[in-house]
Amino acid sequence: MKEILFYLFGVISAVLALLSVTSKNVIKGGVALLGSFISLGAVYFTVGAEFVGIIQVIVYGGAIIVLYLFALLTMDVKKIAEEKVRGSSAAAGAFLSILLMILLLLEASKIAGKVKPAVSGAKELALPLFFKYLLPFEIVSILLLVATIGAVAIARREE
Template sequence: MFEVVAFYLFAALTIVMFVITVTSKNALYAMSSLAAGMIFISAFFFLLDADFLGVVQIIVYSGAVMALYAFAMMFMDTTKEVKENNPPKKIVFFLSGMIALLLVLILLTPIISDKVKALYPMSDEIGNTEAVGIVLFTKYLVPFEVAAIMLLVAMIAGIILASKRMDESITLKIDQEIEQKGAE
């Protein structure tokens, strides 16, 4: 009973939060509701006894949204509403609505059909941290490694882009002055 109540509560909260994210013109509202929605999603993982995924959802998305906040802080005044110049097109609404519908239909199939079965059903013998590890390092090893290499590439590219003037430090300019005084 409690699980059902919790499910509907968090489902409603998540949907409300994401609706605010999409419709709000204030960057601060949009991002805060995005963060809240991401954290409410983790509740579903906890309800499904997938503790590890739930916690990872919290950790990963709180960090990721925090980075978004940093960008918003740099680019716009978050206490004011953003004026959007390009009016939304109807075709965009239509297509995104259809995609969402399609996703819902795909995820409905296990309920409608009996022939779809879980490849890796929950087992009580191993905890779900181990279960995630086993799946990740057997069946999905290649995608996992490819993703790791892509992240590495992205990290190196980011460092190179940022490091063009890295040896020129603003705070260390004072040190140069000390050096000159020492030479005298």
């Protein structure tokens, strides 16, 4: 049952991701990316990483995509849709990405083992996060503060 759900949400996520980078309308692409991230959260649930799945839906679906859509509100979406895609760059992108994927999967297929879908909620993750990895955690909080101040300082209108 879990495996069927994994493949279902994995296929949905990949298809919506492809839709999001190929659609002419950027708003449609953003909404497709939102669906892709939410089904990726469901994929995390099917392998047992429940807390990561919840955080994925909240942060990616609720914060990052909404930030992109709000930034798009200030722009002219019709003019963005007139963007011309060069055939040569699309062919180069397809060639590079397929080559990279084949190389990675050839190496990855050598890794043996079995995925154990043990449930990891907030309790299991809190212990290493707040003891073993406390310093990186604090550094990340400073990074977020710096990013907030920097974003406000850059986007502010000059007097």
